[in-house]
Structure formats: C-alpha cells, structure tokens
Amino acid sequence: MARIIIIGGGIAGLGAAYKLRRAADAGHDVDFTLLERDDRIGGKIWTDTAEDPEGGVYVADGGSDSFLTDKTAVHRVARLLGVFDEETGTLEENKRTFIVKDGRLVEMPDGMMMFAPTRIVPLAASHLYSWPAKFRMLADVLIPRKERWDQGETAQQHDETLESLVVRRLGRECLDRLAEPLAAGVNGDLASEMSVAARYPMLLEMEQKHGSLVLGFLEQRRRVERMRKKYPPKPGAKRRTMFSSFNGGLQFICEKMADAVGRENIRTGVSATAIERAGVGWRVTLSDGEALEGDAVVLATEVWAAAGLCATVAPELAGSLETIPCSSCATALLAYDSGDCPPDLRWHGILTPSVERRPLTGVTLMSSKWPHRAPEGRVLFRGFLGGPRDEAVLERSDDELLALAHAQLAELVGVRPDARPRYKKLFRWEKGMPQYTLGHLDRVDGIERLQGALAGFALAGNAYRGVGVPNALESGENAVSKVLGDLGITLDEDDAEEKRVY
Ligand SMILES: Cc1cc2nc3c(=O)[nH]c(=O)nc-3n(C[C@H](O)[C@H](O)[C@H](O)COP(=O)(O)OP(=O)(O)OC[C@H]3O[C@@H](n4cnc5c(N)ncnc54)[C@H](O)[C@@H]3O)c2cc1C
Numbered sequence: 485m486a487r488i489i490i491i492g493g494g495i496a497g498l499g500a501a502y503k504l505r506r507a508a509d510a511g512h513d514v515d516f517t518l519l520e521r522d523d524r525i526g527g528k529i530w531t532d533t534a535e536d537p538e539g540g541v542y543v544a545d546g547g548s549d550s551f552l553t554d555k556t557a558v559h560r561v562a563r564l565l566g567v568f569d570e571e572t573g574t575l576e577e578n579k580r581t582f583i584v585k586d587g588r589l590v591e592m593p594d595g596m597m598m599f600a601p602t603r604i605v606p607l608a609a610s611h612l613y614s615w616p617a618k619f620r621m622l623a624d625v626l627i628p629r630k631e632r633w634d635q636g637e638t639a640q641q642h643d644e645t646l647e648s649l650v651v652r653r654l655g656r657e658c659l660d661r662l663a664e665p666l667a668a669g670v671n672g673d674l675a676s677e678m679s680v681a682a683r684y685p686m687l688l689e690m691e692q693k694h695g696s697l698v699l700g701f702l703e704q705r706r707r708v709e710r711m712r713k714k715y716p717p718k719p720g721a722k723r724r725t726m727f728s729s730f731n732g733g734l735q736f737i738c739e740k741m742a743d744a745v746g747r748e749n750i751r752t753g754v755s756a757t758a759i760e761r762a763g764v765g766w767r768v769t770l771s772d773g774e775a776l777e778g779d780a781v782v783l784a785t786e787v788w789a790a791a792g793l794c795a796t797v798a799p800e801l802a803g804s805l806e807t808i809p810c811s812s813c814a815t816a817l818l819a820y821d822s823g824d825c826p827p828d829l830r831w832h833g834i835l836t837p838s839v840e841r842r843p844l845t846g847v848t849l850m851s852s853k854w855p856h857r858a859p860e861g862r863v864l865f866r867g868f869l870g871g872p873r874d875e876a877v878l879e880r881s882d883d884e885l886l887a888l889a890h891a892q893l894a895e896l897v898g899v900r901p902d903a904r905p906r907y908k909k910l911f912r913w914e915k916g917m918p919q920y921t922l923g924h925l926d927r928v929d930g931i932e933r934l935q936g937a938l939a940g941f942a943l944a945g946n947a948y949r950g951v952g953v954p955n956a957l958e959s960g961e962n963a964v965s966k967v968l969g970d971l972g973i974t975l976d977e978d979d980a981e982e983k984r985v986y
Pocket residue numbers: 491492493494495496497519520521522525526527528529546547548549550551552754755756757784785786789813815913916917944945946947951952953954956
C-alpha cells in the first residue's frame with residue numbers, strides 16, 4: 485500500500501486528498517492523511533456564518549469569495565461531488581465598479597477591459613481620466629511594439645513589470661488610476677514589481693499579435709460578443725457569470741471535499757514541524773511530538789512555510805522557495821441596517837488607487853454582488869486593508885482596523901458615521917498572498933526542477949502557477965499525479981473519466 489502524507493488543508497491540500505480518495509475508490513492501493521495546522525480546513529477560504537438577532541443569516545467570506553468560471557477545476561470537482569447546482573453566479577444587474585478619485589467615487593467607464601478602453605464614447609464622457617490621458621491611452625494603437633519575438637518564444641522570455649508595460653503602452657495616468665489599483669486589489673501585487681508573464685501573459689501576447697493592447701482587447705470583446713450571439717443561454721439554464729461561488733459561501737466546497745475525502749483522514753489543529761528522509765520514504769514530525777512515516781509527501785502549505793519545512797532535507801529547494809515574497813492583508817466584514825446606507829447600492833466594488841493615499845485598498849459590496857449574503861434589510865460590506873502598499877496598518881488591533889474600515893465606508897460610500905454595525909468580523913491574512921514578481925516563471929521552473937529530483941515529494945499551492953482557487957485546487961491534483969507516478973502508479977484512465985464528467 486502507498487501511503488501519502490499531505491501537509492496543508494487549503495484548497496490545494498484538499499484537491500490532493502480528494503484526488504487520492506478517487507484513486508483509492510478506483511481500486512488503487514493508496515492511503516493518506518491530511519495535516520492542517522489550524523482548527524479548521526479551507527486555508528484562505530473561510531466563510532463565517534452568523535445569525536442576525538432580528539432574524540436571517542450573514543454568509544461572510546473573509547478570504548476568497550469567488551472563483552473564475554473560465555477555469556474548470558472547481559466546476560469539475562463540484563460535479564464529481566454532486567453539488568454543481570449549489571454554484572451561484574454574481575448578480576449581474578448590480579455589476580458596477582467605482583474608482584476613488586480625489587476622495588470621490590467615479591464609475592469605471594463602460595467598455596474597459598482590465599484597464600484598456602474598447603469604447604470611445606464612454607471613455608470620452610468619463611471623469612476618471614484627464615483629456616491628455618484619454619488621448620494617451622488611445623495612442624496605444626499607433627505606438628509600435630517594443631520588440632518582435634523570435635519563433636517559439638513566449639511571454640516568459642520577455643517578462644516585464646505591469647508598471648513598465650502600462651506606462652509604455654497606455655500612459656502613466658492609466659497606470660495610476662486603474663492598472664495599479666487593479667493589481668493591488670485583485671492580486672495583492674505592486675504594479676512596479678508584478679510579473680506580467682506570470683499573471684497576465686496574454687497582455688504581452690496581444691502586443692505581439694496586434695501591436696496594441698487596445699486592439700487586442702477590442703478583438704477579444706468582439707469574439708465574446710460573437711460567441712454570446714452564437715450560443716445564447718438556453719431557457720431555464722443557469723446564467724454563466726465571470727465569477728462564481730456557492731450558495732453557502734465558498735467554504736461549502738471545502739467542506740464537501742472534506743466529507744468525500746473522509747474526515748477520519750484529516751487531522752486539524754496539528755502542524756508538521758519537520759520533514760526528513762526515512763529510507764526511500766519520508767518521515768514527518770508533528771507539533772504534538774508524533775512522527776508519521778509515508779512513501780510520499782505533498783507539501784501544500786504557504787510557500788514560506790514550505791521553505792521552512794524543506795530547509796534540512798532540501799536546502800537548495802528551500803532557498804528557491806524563499807525567493808517568492810508574500811504580502812499580508814486583512815479583510816473587515818461589516819453589515820449595517822439598509823436605513824444607515826445610501827439608497828443606491830447597485831454595485832459590486834470600489835478600487836482605491838495608491839495615489840489616493842487611503843488605508844482601504846478596496847471594498848466589495850457582498851450583499852449586492854451575491855444573492856443571500858445578508859438578511860433582508862441589511863447590507864454587507866467587505867473592506868480590504870494592508871497589502872504590499874501599506875502593511876504597517878496591520879499593526880493596529882482588530883477593533884482599530886474595524887473602526888478604520890467603518891470610517892472609510894462612511895467617507896467613501898455614505899454609510900452613516902454613527903451607524904451601529906449589525907455584524908462585524910476582522911480576518912487577518914499574514915503573508916497570505918504570494919507575489920509573482922518579475923522573473924517569477926523562471927524561478928518556478930527552477931523550483932520544479934529541484935522537486936522533480938525528489939522522488940515521492942511534490943509541492944502544491946498558490947505560490948507557483950496561479951493564485952486563483954481553481955489553480956490552487958489543480959496544483960494539488962497535479963502533485964498527486966507526480967508522487968503516484970514516482971511510486972509507479974498512473975491514474976490516466978481515472979483522469980480521462982473525470983474530464984468527461986465536466
Ligand atoms: C483576502 C483574500 C481574498 C482572495 N480572493 C480570491 C478570490 O476571490 N478568488 C480567487 O480565486 N482567489 C482568491 N484569493 C486567493 C486564494 O484564496 C488562494 O490563493 C487559495 O485559496 C490558496 O489555497 P492554498 O491551498 O494554496 O493555500 P492556503 O489556503 O494558504 O492553505 C495552506 C494551508 O496550509 C496550512 N499549513 C501551513 N503550515 C502548516 C504546517 N506546518 N502543518 C500543517 N498545515 C500547515 C495553513 O494553515 C493553511 O490552511 C484570495 C486570497 C485572500 C487572502
């Protein structure tokens with residue numbers, strides 16, 4: 485029997501465990517244990533549910549609240565678990581985003597794709613940019629590409645920071661007003677350091693193909709519109725939105741995966757403190773003094789924790805893992821009576837550019853973005869604090885951060901300054917977001933070469949080839965394929981079967 489030890493119970497570790505469960509159910513002779521340091525599973529996915537004293541329930545996602553629907557891993561697992569019908573899309577009728585400008589909210593102009601304009605009239609009418617900035621953005625169609633790639637070259641060989649790319653093609657104001665807050669708000673990255681090849685390789689590919697980001701996005705918009713016309717939604721079918729979650733919040737899928745894995749195979753509240761070689765296998769020492777032996781280890785912790793655990797057994801690998809930096813942030817979840825909020829709450833989010841010098845990097849209006857996140861007559865907000873722009877703010881206490889988020893909501897959104905929050909909770913994510921800085925993909929290639937040489941060992945998680953929930957889930961599945969392959973077990977048929985399910 486092959487015995488596998490999984491360290492880390494986030495979506496990557498759960499993805500690994502669920503894949504092993506399916507392998508065991510398919511008749512492979514495998515056994516596994518998942519170890520999770522915290523008392524709960526889910527890692528950066530954490531849905532708090534709380535009752536309002538006057539009735540109804542808050543479903544408050546403190547970490548990730550959604551996944552990109554273009555990536556299939558979460559849907560595939562939801563289908564395998566029989567819970568696909570529990571998936572819920574965003575409320576499209578409220579899909580508006582605002583950007584803070586000079587302390588006020590300015591709506592993102594229609595037709596913006598990421599940060600590039602694809603419609604002239606809304607751009608011209610918008611107060612977000614100055615006139616010189618609007619002309620500078622449109623000049624993108626005239627500026628020649630920086631270089632031509634040789635045959636077979638990819639974005640990785642031509643990596644560039646987001647700041648460099650956006651300033652070069654669309655101008656500084658486009659960076660300051662939209663690209664920078666998007667990078668900080670969505671990825672927790674600094675635009676001055678973010679690797680475009682790792683995060684958004686299609687931007688560099690667009691420049692190659694179209695010689696322009698505006699023309700590239702225009703073509704993408706037209707393609708989407710053509711597809712929508714060709715394949716209109718079937719009557720009664722679920723609406724497909726760009727992001728999805730589950731009716732019970734995102735942690736629902738983690739709990740379902742843990743049920744399917746078998747809770748007896750999951751140990752929470754215990755950390756791995758060391759990994760060593762034990763003959764051809766591995767020994768993992770635990771915080772309670774016990775030691776587990778296995779044929780393989782899947783290391784699905786945050787990258788900095790993985791570096792610490794590898795330090796003795798694979799020092800070169802540990803050194804490479806340490807080159808991936810991580811930023812810290814916190815989310816403040818606050819709910820109010822709708823009478824304490826402004827009347828127009830048909831929007832999803834607010835982004836705060838760094839030039840505005842505000843402690844809140846962004847806001848999501850959870851109860852307008854998703855159905856059933858707050859009781860009738862209540863409004864649930866989520867404010868982001870910290871991140872690489874301003875980690876010092878996180879030195880304040882939980883109460884101070886909640887008060888700060890409340891004050892910012894009063895100033896920006898118009899929540900009554902003396903309103904009493906009906907629900908509040910602060911979630912801290914220390915070193916919770918890996919940053920994909922310039923050259924990230926080269927570093928990950930090196931890490932993969934080093935782990936490839938360690939039989940029965942694989943890394944998984946959000947620090948390598950995608951931070952999104954579907955990427956992390958899939959990384960756990962890939963890690964299982966790697967270690968089972970090392971042990972001479974192939975899951976090809978099983979994989980093919982799973983792919984047919986979605
Ligand atoms: C505030 C926030 C919002 C986000 N929003 C989104 C979003 O909307 N959409 C999206 O796709 N992504 C989002 N993300 C990113 C996404 O949630 C994460 O990338 C993903 O959930 C990470 O999963 P993981 O399993 O790789 O790591 P983690 O969830 O970090 O799991 C690692 C686990 O390992 C455990 N661990 C660490 N050390 C040990 C040890 N020694 N022994 C045992 N266990 C250990 C930890 O306790 C943790 O549970 C967000 C992230 C944050 C922080």
